[in-house]
Amino acid sequence: MADDGKRRWKGPKGKPRSSSGRQLGARKTVAHNAASESSKRWIERQLADPYVRDAKAAGYRSRAAFKLLEIDEKASLLRPGQRVVDLGCAPGGWLQVALEKKAFEVAGIDLLAVDPMAGAHIVEGDINSPDDVARMMAGLTGPPDLVLSDMAANTTGHKSTDHLRTVALVEMALEFALEHLGPGGGFVSKVFQGGATRDVLGTLKTRFETVRHVKPPASRAGSPEIYVIGRGFRGG
Ligand SMILES: C[S@@+](CC[C@H](N)C(=O)[O-])C[C@H]1O[C@@H](n2cnc3c(N)ncnc32)[C@H](O)[C@@H]1O
Incomplete structure (x- = not known):
């Protein structure tokens, strides 16, 4: 410990x-x-869970790594030479995948401390804090090509509270992406239940060329989690 x-x-x-x-x-x-x-x-x-076993065998810090690999298989988002931001990156499975896919620069932020990873600029901080976000962005030499968010709030067990907290995180991730993404960039965010809320979906559809939802097989069948993907950011 x-x-x-x-x-x-x-x-x-x-x-x-x-x-x-x-x-x-x-x-x-x-x-x-x-x-x-x-x-x-x-x-x-x-x-x-076979994904937990496989993650351990493959040297991934989390089973979540497989979710990003599966999302990428369906949507081909990760390309060599990209600048990638990972919001809610602990313990680092998605960071590992981005680096494996030969990202040029990788920056991540989480409320929790993350063990250092060669090639990734990781900040312990809150996506709500402009100072923390600035510290994370200092790890990139230009605007990101891809903004990933696997952020999740600790659940309280109170359904509507949990729903509101999750929606707030998706909105924050999208706000970050709209402010920072480079033209043509991509966005992936964990959303819950039926998918992105109408507001988030409306914004995504006007600001990105294509929008779709993906439920990667590594995402547990009983879990309400699903991922929304925006591609071809139209710019600020
Ligand atoms: C499911 S985990 C991410 C797993 C990660 N994708 C991986 O591959 O290892 C969700 C993370 O979101 C983080 N998180 C939740 N709210 C946050 C916030 N406001 N700012 C930064 N990180 C946040 C949590 O601390 C948690 O570590």
């Missing part, structure tokens, strides 16, 4: 959680048991 005081990626939805700490009464015990149960389920699912 890291002891440098930094938050680190601990698996989907921040699990497994710490089981340490005093029990302060029945409510805490119930919450604690529920957390242990869901941690147990998460560990069981990880052990049974």
Whole structure:
């Protein structure tokens, strides 16, 4: 366990959680048991997941790497020589794929600390913070050709709150892309449920030549996650 005081990626939805700490009464015990149960389920699912095994064998930091590879297989977005930005990059699977595809420059940002990766400029920060975004953009010598966002908020279990938080992240990713992408550039963002909201989709359709949704096979069938792809950015 890291002891440098930094938050680190601990698996989907921040699990497994710490089981340490005093029990302060029945409510805490119930919450604690529920957390242990869901941690147990998460560990069981990880052990049974062939993508987790394959990611380990291939040296990827996350199974998410396969999602980007599959998205790319369908949409051919990653090309040698590109400048790529990865929003919500921890622990770094997508960064690895971008580098493997011979990106010229790769910059990433995450709320969580990410272990350094040769060839990638990684910033621990928030996409909402202009200072953090500026620190990340300092890693590129020009506008990105591709903006990727796999950002996800920790879920609360409250459906409409979780939905709003996810929509907000997609809007932030799109706002970033519209401000920074070079003409002709591409955009990929994780969205949930039926796909991008009407507002996001409307903006994408006016600012990009083509827009489509992709559900990569590595994305769990039961998960509401899907990816929206915009290609051919029409410029600012
Ligand atoms: C599913 S993970 C990304 C996995 C990554 N694509 C990979 O291949 O390893 C989603 C990440 O989004 C990050 N995130 C959520 N909100 C964010 C924000 N406001 N700014 C930066 N990162 C954020 C989370 O910290 C989390 O690490």
